[in-house]
């Protein structure tokens with residue numbers, strides 16, 4: 154009897170402990186605390202991701218999440234354009250925090266790339282608003298021959314251009330276009346060219362087998378997740394030799410999450426710290442000052458092991474330009490801080 158009661162008590166404690174660690178099931182629907190303190194977010198095996206953006210249900214999500222390939226080229230800059238042009242049929246592109254995954258789906262359909270989109274919400278499963286269906290129809294080249302899509306001449310970037318006009322469409326037409334867009338996605342998925350993985354990049358990246366030639370993160374996981382050291386380690390591990398990751402870490406106006414590294418010489422933004430500490434693996438070009446580019450050199454180490462160099466001291470949620478972004482304070486671990494040594 155006594156033993157049974159003791160067992161029950163232990164089970165109850167374990168159950169409460171699991172709830173505390175895992176968080177409430179409907180976390181996205183509850184009011185999140187104003188500021189959060191650092192906990193064991195980067196402990197191996199613990200997939201606790203500090204990220205408010207990713208917990209917004211798809212139908213309540215209002216930030217742009219359906220950028221097309223052209224937008225990706227504009228936001229990720231010349232390095233990404235070159236990497237895309239150099240990619241061959243069957244090369245792997247992973248888009249981390251890819252929203253609806255329109256850009257990658259375009260890459261799959263028009264270039265034969267093998268694409269993976271990781272996103273916390275399932276935007277394909279949710280009901281699509283009309284604007285989403287319109288942009289999908291245009292970006293994926295959905296057949297509109299039997300749907301009353303008109304064209305309008307508008308002034309854009311210094312010239313007149315024809316743009317499709319959807320004003321004549323009724324609900325049934327939108328349903329037809331949405332079904333055709335979904336059919337394109339299905340066909341690309343069946344052909345092994347498009348995989349839409351719903352969840353956190355922190356959890357999904359290690360499950361992707363083939364190594365990537367390109368990884369993109371356009372206002373995705375890096376922007377909205379606090380543990381950027383873990384993400385960068387995962388991106389590096391997911392790259393093929395000669396592959397590159399393109400990470401947009403601030404908007405055109407410079408708004409973005411602040412990750413600061415405490416060094417002996419004072420605090421340094423994480424992106425600048427990386428470029429200085431690993432000059433052969435990280436760069437920020439003058440032309441694209443908001444894009445951090447990570448390369449995995451041929452013959453280089455298989456792991457970046459940034460977590461062996463930096464540890465997170467604290468993080469907090471800060472409102473920047475109308476976005477809730479987790480900032481982080483990092484500290485160099487007490488290690489031999491070897492710079493990129495020759496041959497590494």
Ligand SMILES: C[S@@+](CC[C@H](N)C(=O)[O-])C[C@H]1O[C@@H](n2cnc3c(N)ncnc32)[C@H](O)[C@@H]1O
Nearest residue numbers: 207218219220250251252272273353354373374
């Ligand atoms: C602003 S949208 C951008 C989407 C897409 N990159 C685009 O430009 O159209 C950000 C998306 O990243 C997703 N996201 C944020 N953090 C993530 C994470 N750690 N893992 C997976 N998805 C994440 C969010 O769920 C959201 O759908």
